[in-house]
Amino acid sequence: MTPSPHTPGPHTPSPGTSRRRKALIIGGGIAGPVTAIFLKRAGIDAELFEAWPYSTGIGGGLQIAPNGMHVLAEIGLADEMIERGSICESFDFHSQAGRRLGSVNRNMKQRFGQPAVNMCRTTLNEALVDKAWSDGIGVHFEKRLARIEDRPDQPIVAHFADGSSAEGDFLIGADGVHSAVRTHVIPDGPKPFNTGLIGFGGFGPRSLLDQATIGQRMVTTFGQSGFFGYGFCSSDPSDGVMWWSTQPSHGTDAATFRAMGQDQLRRHLRDFHAGWHDPIPAIIDAAENIVVTDTLDVATLPTWSRKRTLLIGDAAHATSPHAGQGASLALEDAMRLAHLMQDGLELGLTFQNFEAERRPRAEKIVAIARRNGNSKREFSAAGAWIRDRMLQWLLPVTSKGMDFMYAYDPRAA
Numbered sequence: 001m002t003p004s005p006h007t008p009g010p011h012t013p014s015p016g017t018s019r020r021r022k023a024l025i026i027g028g029g030i031a032g033p034v035t036a037i038f039l040k041r042a043g044i045d046a047e048l049f050e051a052w053p054y055s056t057g058i059g060g061g062l063q064i065a066p067n068g069m070h071v072l073a074e075i076g077l078a079d080e081m082i083e084r085g086s087i088c089e090s091f092d093f094h095s096q097a098g099r100r101l102g103s104v105n106r107n108m109k110q111r112f113g114q115p116a117v118n119m120c121r122t123t124l125n126e127a128l129v130d131k132a133w134s135d136g137i138g139v140h141f142e143k144r145l146a147r148i149e150d151r152p153d154q155p156i157v158a159h160f161a162d163g164s165s166a167e168g169d170f171l172i173g174a175d176g177v178h179s180a181v182r183t184h185v186i187p188d189g190p191k192p193f194n195t196g197l198i199g200f201g202g203f204g205p206r207s208l209l210d211q212a213t214i215g216q217r218m219v220t221t222f223g224q225s226g227f228f229g230y231g232f233c234s235s236d237p238s239d240g241v242m243w244w245s246t247q248p249s250h251g252t253d254a255a256t257f258r259a260m261g262q263d264q265l266r267r268h269l270r271d272f273h274a275g276w277h278d279p280i281p282a283i284i285d286a287a288e289n290i291v292v293t294d295t296l297d298v299a300t301l302p303t304w305s306r307k308r309t310l311l312i313g314d315a316a317h318a319t320s321p322h323a324g325q326g327a328s329l330a331l332e333d334a335m336r337l338a339h340l341m342q343d344g345l346e347l348g349l350t351f352q353n354f355e356a357e358r359r360p361r362a363e364k365i366v367a368i369a370r371r372n373g374n375s376k377r378e379f380s381a382a383g384a385w386i387r388d389r390m391l392q393w394l395l396p397v398t399s400k401g402m403d404f405m406y407a408y409d410p411r412a413a
């Protein structure tokens with residue numbers, strides 16, 4: 001599985017040879033498996049290396065927007081995700097007291113050809129890894145990249161923390177916001193930026209929303225400080241509701257919150273959201289396995305590639321979750337990269353073309369997400385009142401301004 005660096009390996013094929021090229025892909029989250037699947041279709045072998053054991057450490061729910069669903073459709077997984085997840089028919093905004101402020105993201109399927117779909121991250125990840133496996137891609141767990149060796153006229157070598165290594169013709173860093181590959185590409189480059197907000201999230205039983213008659217809408221609430229959201233994410237009665245709370249971190253990081261234990265986290269959430277409209281208190285009371293995350297982004301990097309190594313997904317352009325686009329951008333990256341690889345250009349040029357095509361869109365969305373996060377910070381009572389009134393007027397306008405994100409079709413680009 002992991003040949004030694006001295007084994008004759010698949011470095012740059014000589015002109016005229018028909019040996020298939022091989023990609024080493026670091027990261028088995030979203031961008032990694034999908035890139036492997038598309039590269040294989042493009043005639044390039046791929047091996048995938050994930051730091052964690054199979055299917056652990058992946059928490060929370062997420063929404064895949066129509067632009068990302070097009071990519072899932074292309075690899076035959078859109079219907080399965082719709083069946084195992086929950087179509088989201090709109091995003092409704094409320095004040096802390098429960099007054100409706102407006103609604104966005106309606107009729108997504110009609111307007112963009114695919115719906116927005118809520119799902120458990122684990123469900124998506126398992127489906128992607130299973131698909132990679134069934135397409136004959138080597139997927140290796142508990143392989144944490146430690147360093148990369150890229151010498152002229154030699155295969156590129158990925159060295160793992162357990163002492164093993166693997167060789168390929170090029171390497172794709174799909175290893176997320178804390179990317180180790182990024183350190184190889186830009187040794188003294190910028191670190192992920194902490195946006196000063198902290199996220200809590202988890203699941204609850206479907207019975208929690210029995211009285212709420214929310215249908216397939218996502219319900220979100222702006223408080224004087226912070227934000228709360230909930231909606232259906234699965235047909236499973238035991239964990240069919242996903243919820244999340246976003247709060248100013250006031251300098252406390254996720255690791256500190258995680259160390260508190262579940263009872264204390266629940267108490268913290270109860271206190272923070274005291275007096276918020278129903279069923280928020282009941283959702284918090286039922287919360288178990290609460291996941292806590294720092295809210296980071298990577299606004300811009302000086303470059304996305306170095307020699308035979310390229311960054312994609314969050315490793316290249318991590319976005320805070322306030323635009324609901326990070327996973328969809330990662331899916332788009334995977335499909336567009338494989339498309340460009342098919343042009344048969346020299347590797348460095350392909351990487352440059354990829355960056356030139358993807359960077360403006362990705363960085364625009366990272367900036368929008370950061371801006372959206374600002375309305376979840378702390379306001380005075382009067383400030384929150386004004387924000388809520390402004391939202392009522394602004395939502396229809398800003399909603400139109402977001403359509404470019406969903407209208408992007410990576411198959412057509």
Ligand SMILES: Cc1cc2nc3c(=O)[nH]c(=O)nc-3n(C[C@H](O)[C@H](O)[C@H](O)COP(=O)(O)OP(=O)(O)OC[C@H]3O[C@@H](n4cnc5c(N)ncnc54)[C@H](O)[C@@H]3O)c2cc1C
Nearest residue numbers: 027029030031051062063145175176313314324325326327
């Ligand atoms: C709380 C929260 C909510 C979100 N909600 C949404 C949402 O609703 N919709 C949306 O589109 N996006 C959402 N996002 C963003 C989305 O999760 C990311 O943009 C997306 O997961 C990026 O995919 P990726 O494959 O690039 O990285 P990841 O999914 O992070 O995958 C990276 C993988 O690399 C592995 N890895 C890391 N280091 C190494 C190493 N050294 N060696 C080997 N493997 C390694 C990791 O274990 C991981 O499996 C949310 C993010 C957060 C934090």
